[in-house]
Amino acid sequence: MKRLAFAECLAVLLSIPGFGQPDPALDPVLKKAADARLAAQRAGNAEEWSKYTTDDFLLTTAAGVVKTKQQRMIEIGSHPPITTSDPPPTDDKWRVYGTTVIRTSRVIDNGLPRRSTTVWVKQLGGWKAAAGQLTPIAQP
Numbered sequence: 001m002k003r004l005a006f007a008e009c010l011a012v013l014l015s016i017p018g019f020g021q022p023d024p025a026l027d028p029v030l031k032k033a034a035d036a037r038l039a040a041q042r043a044g045n046a047e048e049w050s051k052y053t054t055d056d057f058l059l060t061t062a063a064g065v066v067k068t069k070q071q072r073m074i075e076i077g078s079h080p081p082i083t084t085s086d087p088p089p090t091d092d093k094w095r096v097y098g099t100t101v102i103r104t105s106r107v108i109d110n111g112l113p114r115r116s117t118t119v120w121v122k123q124l125g126g127w128k129a130a131a132g133q134l135t136p137i138a139q140p
Contacts, residue, residue: 026094030101030120033127046077054121054130062114062134089116101127106137113137 033052040048050073057069067075089105099122107116119131 026096027101027127030094030127034103034118034120034129037129041076042082044076044079044081046073049073049076052126052128054123054128057129058131060131060133062109062112062136107134109134 037049037052040046040052050069053069053072055069057072059067059072061067086108089107092105093103095102095104101120103116103118103120105116107114109116113136115135115137117131117133117135118129120127121130122128
């Protein structure tokens, strides 16, 4: 219920002109955390990945499956390191709301184009991913 209320509040705030505009001076510590988290995921290092992920993290996959932090850690740790490199995200936008940041981008996931949304929160002076969602991009 709390998550639904948060989503509704966020939708209202996003509709206010000028609120949540991309921050040209994005916190370099946040960018470093995002890069380190991705590198740990690609390396199959679940413990390092978890340092940049809240304990109550949830991922909604492109298939609509919801996965917890613990489930993702098992997946990350059980796969060999990823040696092929997907292209970097495009249409990458970071919107700053104090100690919460929403990142949206277009990514390639398992060879397919997706829209990605990640919610980052500042906890104990560090940035952690709190939620993520992948959405298929419909082909025209």
